Every structure is written in structure tokens, then in C-alpha cells.
Amino acid sequence: MGKRVAKEVSIAVADAVAQCRVDVIAAYPITPQTHIVEHLSELVNNGELDAEFVTVESEHAALSVCIGASATGVRTFTSTAAQGLLFMYECLFIASALRLPIVMVVANRSVSAPISIWNDHGDIMTMRDAGWIQTFSENGQEAVDLVYHAYRVAEKAMLPVAVNLDGFIVTHVVEPIELLDQELVDRYIPPYRPKYKLDPKNPITVGAIGVPEIYTEARKALDVALENSYRTIVQAWKDFEKISGRKYQPVETYRMEDAEVGMVIMGSLTETAMNAVDKLREEGKKVGLLRFRLWRPFPYRDFLRAIGKVKSLVVVDRALSHGSTGGPVGIEIRSALYQSNKRPKIVNFVAGLAGRDVTVEDFIEMFEKGYTYMTKKAPFFYEIYGVKE
Amino acid sequence: MPKSPGLVSWKKLPIGMFILEAGNSVKFKTGDWKSMKPVLDKEKCIKCGQCWLLCPDMAYSQDEEGYYISNLNYCKGCGICASICPKGAITMVLEEV
Numbered sequence: 001m002g003k004r005v006a007k008e009v010s011i012a013v014a015d016a017v018a019q020c021r022v023d024v025i026a027a028y029p030i031t032p033q034t035h036i037v038e039h040l041s042e043l044v045n046n047g048e049l050d051a052e053f054v055t056v057e058s059e060h061a062a063l064s065v066c067i068g069a070s071a072t073g074v075r076t077f078t079s080t081a082a083q084g085l086l087f088m089y090e091c092l093f094i095a096s097a098l099r100l101p102i103v104m105v106v107a108n109r110s111v112s113a114p115i116s117i118w119n120d121h122g123d124i125m126t127m128r129d130a131g132w133i134q135t136f137s138e139n140g141q142e143a144v145d146l147v148y149h150a151y152r153v154a155e156k157a158m159l160p161v162a163v164n165l166d167g168f169i170v171t172h173v174v175e176p177i178e179l180l181d182q183e184l185v186d187r188y189i190p191p192y193r194p195k196y197k198l199d200p201k202n203p204i205t206v207g208a209i210g211v212p213e214i215y216t217e218a219r220k221a222l223d224v225a226l227e228n229s230y231r232t233i234v235q236a237w238k239d240f241e242k243i244s245g246r247k248y249q250p251v252e253t254y255r256m257e258d259a260e261v262g263m264v265i266m267g268s269l270t271e272t273a274m275n276a277v278d279k280l281r282e283e284g285k286k287v288g289l290l291r292f293r294l295w296r297p298f299p300y301r302d303f304l305r306a307i308g309k310v311k312s313l314v315v316v317d318r319a320l321s322h323g324s325t326g327g328p329v330g331i332e333i334r335s336a337l338y339q340s341n342k343r344p345k346i347v348n349f350v351a352g353l354a355g356r357d358v359t360v361e362d363f364i365e366m367f368e369k370g371y372t373y374m375t376k377k378a379p380f381f382y383e384i385y386g387v388k389e
Numbered sequence: 390m391p392k393s394p395g396l397v398s399w400k401k402l403p404i405g406m407f408i409l410e411a412g413n414s415v416k417f418k419t420g421d422w423k424s425m426k427p428v429l430d431k432e433k434c435i436k437c438g439q440c441w442l443l444c445p446d447m448a449y450s451q452d453e454e455g456y457y458i459s460n461l462n463y464c465k466g467c468g469i470c471a472s473i474c475p476k477g478a479i480t481m482v483l484e485e486v
Contacts, residue, residue: 097405098405158405196404196405203412204408204410204411205413208406208407208408213395213396214396214406217397218406220399221399221402224399
């Protein structure tokens, strides 16, 4: 077992990426950045990591470099946030459709305008349809563990993986973190040997045109690959538990056993919400919490199992889907439930935009709304919690 | 155009829709949608090869007499050859259907 060392989470994430023996890192470290790529550039510069560090002229180019490099059969990494992720947008869909196992860490932040550098999920939720595997961490240790997991999954499922951690709240905090021993990492993530790659000795075409007679089939193949990656993802967490002792699953639950009001949440706010659950439980209220660690592919069955027999579900979104019927998570959950026989009332809040604090008291108030609308429908599709009227 | 192979099952597509056979674009005749085609006046042509060099679709090749001739199966009618020709030997004319 490795030693627990106090580290800034961004630095620890970069160290984990280096342990995964990446070959090519491409990044455009515009403000606001994290120390992830900065630390990786130091490792390369100091000769501690044998990798190509490509300083590009934009995030669009950063992901394009990763796509090109990955197609030649090497291990790649990039990291971005907010506007940077949006600037990568068209390349996101190419990376997944070409089935390239790129790993990207996204420090989740709100998108402009107004200009913001703070944390919410406005950036990442725009790429929910991009065909990437997407995981969300709650704290630094989990972010690091999800990086190891990402490489194992990406190269087995042949799909890109986005590992999410909350910007500032997680990226810039100093936390005791245990990195795996290098020997274990090497066993968990063996050298990458793709079946096909760009190689002058054996030329192939990557990124050909998809005429109407074939586009539908190409997209179907990607759709099935993402759906099937679920098993790979779960298995990789089981394998990870064997080497680290840390157990992960697609949906994390907290005191959900006999809950009548459940809360759905993602990312680092979970730890605050847990405190609200504890307080309400002390008052005898049967409340519980569930958190999506895996967001794509959507863990439908785990979700249905996790909600048990709740009468209402308070869904806390960290992003808006303007003009729609809910926050991105709220929409997903209503759709998933409609295919099942479970019919809890849904109370969808959008909270904590651009780093606005969401306190234990706020979560208690949201839980209370869950009780209010346990027997009757909430009179709104979603509500922006705490907005000043 | 080659005969359409019809629909192919998604299960049979190589991963990422890679094309594993090199040089396969020869089979896909892309020249059928041009509106203008190049016509060479051999009287003026000095066989300098500028058209061959600059054709973005590599549609030009040399014939037995050394003239550069565009293969209209691949020519998309962009007109670069006509515009670059130092002797004005290439004229773009309307493609008759």
C-alpha cells in the first residue's frame, strides 16, 4: 500500500496520470487552469516522465493532438475546464466515434457569460451526448482513483473517458491522498496495444466519410459500445478494489435503506448533503442520498435499485438546461423512471451555480420540499434554488 | 460510380469505422458531381506538368505521348489546373449531363 501524503488534488491527479505512463500530453493552459497540466509539464521537463508534452494554440488543438496521437497507438492525456471544454466541442464527438481511448480530466466550472471561473457542472453537461464515458468524483482521493480507472476502462472499451472533479472545490484543496505503488499501476494498466493504428508500414484510413448508407450504422456501433462499456467499467472497479482496498460502484448511496425522501446529487456537494442527511436522521426523518459516480453510460439499473421505495426524489442539478423541463440530471431521471414502474415525485432544483455556496441548511430546506411534494406534484419542472427575487 | 454495396450491418463495421484497406479511395469515383471539366489543347501544351503537380485530387497522369490528362472519374472541376497552366492550354468547360 502507498503512503497517504497531503497534496493539492491537482498535483496528485497529475502524479497519477504520470504513473499511468502517458506518452503524449497536449494542453492549452489558459486561465482558469488547474495545476494538473502544469505539474505534468514539470515532470516532463525534469525528465521524470518520458512523454511528449505538446503546447498547442487552443483547446481545439489540444484534443485534436490527442486524437491524432491516440490514433497512432499511444496513450494520451489532456485536461481542461469551462470555456476550454466548449472550445473542444467538435473534437469530442470525433474522439468517441473513432473509438480512441483518450483520457481527459475536466475541472468542472461554469461557462460564460457572465465570466466566471467558479465551480458548477455547466461545462460538462454540454457533452453528455458526445459518446464519452463520464465519471464524477467527490473528493481528491476518488479523483485520483478515477484516473487509474479511466485508463484501464478506456483501453478495454476503446472509448474516451472524461474524469470530472469540481473546479476549485476539489482541484485546489490539499488533501491526504494515497497514490498506488507504481508496480500496482503497471499491473492495473498494462502497455497499450491497439488492434489497429496509424502506421506507415500498414496504412489504414481513420476518419473516413460516412455516407448516408453507413452513418447510421457507424453511430449505432458507438452507441452499443458505450452501453456495453458498463460491464467493463464495473469490472475495472472490482479489479481496483483488489489492489487498493477502495470500493467503487456506479451509484453511491448514503442511508438510503429505508428512505422515503431521497436526494440525487453529483460531485463534491455530496459531502455537505451527507451532513444534512445525518441531521434529519437524528430528527427521525427517513432521508437518504444517492450520487452518480458514473454518468455515461447512464447506470439505469443501479439507479432504480438505489432509490428503493422513496416517495419523492429531490434532484439537485449543478447546471441549467435552458428552456427545457429540468436540469440535465432531472431530465435524465424523469426519463429513466418513465420506463420503470416506480413513480416517486420529482423535485428538481438547480443549485450551487458558479461556486454559490450550498450549505447544510440549504440541503435541509430542499429535503423539506421533498416532504412537501411527497403526495402531490411539485408545481414546477425545476426551480433555481436560492435565486434572489 | 461503383455499384453501391447496399447497407452493411453495424456489427460488421471495423472499430471506429476505420478502413483497413490502403488506397481504397480509387474505388470511390468522386468526379461525378463536377459542373466544369478541364479540356486540354495539345497544340498549346508544353508538358510542363504544373497541372499534374497542383491537382488536389491527383486526377492527372501522363499519357504515352507525355501529355498530362485529367481522369474525369476523380476530377472535381476545381479549375486549379486551368488557372495555373502557363500556356493557357487548359479551358474549363461546362460538364454536359
